[in-house]
Amino acid sequence: MSETNGHGELPDETPDETPAGPHRVIGTPPPAEARTLLGGREPDGDRPAPRELPADPADLRKAKVAERLVAACFIVAMLAGIGFIAAYIGLEVHSVDAVLRSNLALGTSLSVAFLGLAFGATIWVRHLMPEVEITEARKPLASPAEDRAAFAETFTEGADASQFAKRPLLRRTLIAATLPIAVAPIVLLRDMGPLPGTSLRHTVWRKGLRLVEDVSNTPIRPADFSSPGGMITVIPEGYQDDDDALAKAATIIIKFAPGELQHPTVLNWTVDGIVAYSKICTHVGCPVSLYEQTTHHILCPCHQSTFNAPKGAQVIFGPAARPLPQLPITTDAEGYLVAQSDFHEPVGPSFWERG
Ligand code: FES
DSSP: OOOOOTTSOOOTTSOTTOOSSOOOOTTSOOOGGGOBTTTTOOOOSSSOOOOBOOSSOSOHHHHHHHHHHHHHHHHHHHHHHHHHHHHHHHSOOSSHHHHHHHHHHHHHHHHHHHHHHHHHHHHHHHHTSOOOOOOOOOOOSSOOHHHHHHHHHHHHHHHHHHTTTTOHHHHHHHHHHHHHHHHHHHHHGGGGOOOOTTGGGOOSOOTTOBEEETTTOOBOOGGGSOSTTOEEEEEETTOTTOHHHHHHHOEEEEEOOTTOOOTTSOGGGOBTTEEEEESBOTTTOOBOOEEETTTTEEEOTTTOOEEEGGGTTEEEESSOOSOOOEEOEEEOTTSOEEESSSOSSOOSSOOTTTO
16 A cells, blocks of 8 residues: 655655656645646636645644644534434433433434534644635637537428428327326416305304303393403304314404594494404414503504404504405394394405405
């Protein structure tokens, strides 16, 4: 096996007539004559002269210290890497505590391994590698005119030889064969699910359907909800287990003192100062679950859209583009709150047809 001297060059006894591609021990740098940015080519009119990098750092004593530091970092990285494998193989993961210990060991060992590599590489680059300015010669990107002419000629020859232009039957059937493949991705869009149709425009609310308190599922009489300033969530009776229906039909009711409700709230759709609004935020559909009694503001916790409850739940702040739709309510023969109809506009986020 060939040996190198301390600078990675072949020893003096290596014959001068050694052909290109000298013997090197794996892991050692190439001989100095090959360490040029442009591969040792002789300068000519178009190319800049090859420039040789310095073979050694300026301060060999500092370089030796840096070399040992780098080696230490790499050894730490190697040990941490071995530790990672050992932890992965050896540590139990059959309980929550064991998983925590395993994760800690894996994370720590992997971090130390990467840090060791990073520190070693950084010290290597900063203290052992030469600090030189490198200029790369650039040629024009366009091919020479003769190459382009040759390409055009070859292309035309190939087109003629392929018979593509001369045989319209082949040409047309080929186009017909590839067309369905080209539109196949559009067909795949169908897999995104059935079209919503008009389902986004309606909820399950209908005339006479009782409003029941969420969770307890108890119907509500106006007298039960007598303290102005309160807000409760209500759902349509009989749909408490239908998540699809509730996703659109969830509603809030708020009680106001006489005279507090104002335009554009539809007063004919309220009962004794109780007004019902959709609970689905008109921004991107979060439940509007916060209510400030003093300001009468309904707040959406997702992006802080704020709705003015006594004034038709108009937007006064935030990204929502339109008010919360109002549900027309009244009372039935037994005095319970019921819907007069469905919402008169779609609930939830605005979508493209509606803006
Ligand atoms: S979903 Fe309500 S503000 Fe965004």
